[in-house]
Amino acid sequence: MTTSTDTLPAAQRKTTDWRLQGACSTHPDPDIWHATGATTQSRSDLDEAKALCNSCPVRQICQDWALTNREAYGLWGGLTEGERRRILRIRIADGLAEPRKGSRPRAACGTPSAYDRHIKLREPVDDACRAAHARASAEQRARASQQKPASLEALFKAHTKRLYGGHLAWTGPVKPSFKGRSYNPKQVAFIIDRGREPVGRVLNDCGNSECVLPGHVADDSERTPCGTRYGYQRHRKNGEDACDACRKANSDADNRLRRTGTTKQLAA
Template identity: 35%
Template sequence: MSNYTGSVPDTARKTDWRTRAACQDVDPEIFFSALSEETAKAVCRSCPVVEQCLQFALDEDIQFGVYGGLNEDERRSLRRQAVRRQLTTEELTERSRYARQPKEPRTLAWLFEINTIAAFGDHLTWTGPNKAKFQGRTYTPKQVAFLVGRGRPATGILRSTCGTPECVRPEHIADTAERHSMTPEVDAA
């Protein structure tokens, strides 16, 4: 009697972390230019494998470009801290998260620009933190978009009007007052 079952062994390679990286569909040039460094970091902040990418850059001693949301100087500083202070993996991860946060924005429009990317169908997606800080105040992504687009704070609740809830294109967002003015009035007669 044979033990042959007819099944084929699974020979597929394990999924590499790079296949899940947010930068896969982004022009790689932005990660190697000082002019687009904040844009590259914004992509990294939205990446599900940002820690693996940073670890790869540290392990391979990569000297150029943005990897894991940090530029070469920031990675070098992190590496020195890890050695000097004998940081645990958790401490290193926490410090990298802190270093990865955007610097204090110059303007609200700049904050909006570095934390959004174009999405399918003329939409914009927010890639930054869930709460954005600017000049001592905290804003949601939709509040930032509304202020940039209208130049005034929203009245009431902000909602997307384009059918894509996560869209932050200023033209696709309306506050309560604007939504009420868009609704056709019904005659009482």
């Protein structure tokens, strides 16, 4: 049985493994590959990391690996997170790359979803998509004017139904509105259950992507506790300074990824 070199400790892997040849593998401060450029020091760190990447002997391999594996965070092969996302969007639009596994197929033109995609990607909007968007907006306004619930709880009860297996389905508008503010269904479920506004995204963890049962949803603060790499990423997304526990967890995970190909700790 063959064993992938990606899962072996660095001392046991082949000396030809590109990760061992990277400039980042021996650098004393791995945090510079996560600099955002938001401050003077951060811009300095980012410039230093980019300079090291540009002179790295495995820069292209590292860059291709990050694009292929959809690595979401950090500088890889000299490309920032935003630069990689732009390259992937272009490749997907040109048919040179597949959308992320599990993602929904591209909506056909002439639908509200296709209109939203054109706007997001700054593409020209065709007449069919513009007309579909106008119809959907008019229908949404008509539904909203017909029913004005007295509370978020009433809104939630009026637009949900029980499903087999203990799940709860949303049957109302895609973006329900209450007192002049728009929500998504999972946000409504979270607020009426927790009694507070969610932090970041609200997602479910029950395996049914359409479920809005309050007990099956959680926001970023509940899914990504401090002291983990995901907690560090939550700080980044919210524009916060990462706490010491999250910085250490991310540095440890990043070191493992750059040296072994996985963020998971290997068994002794």
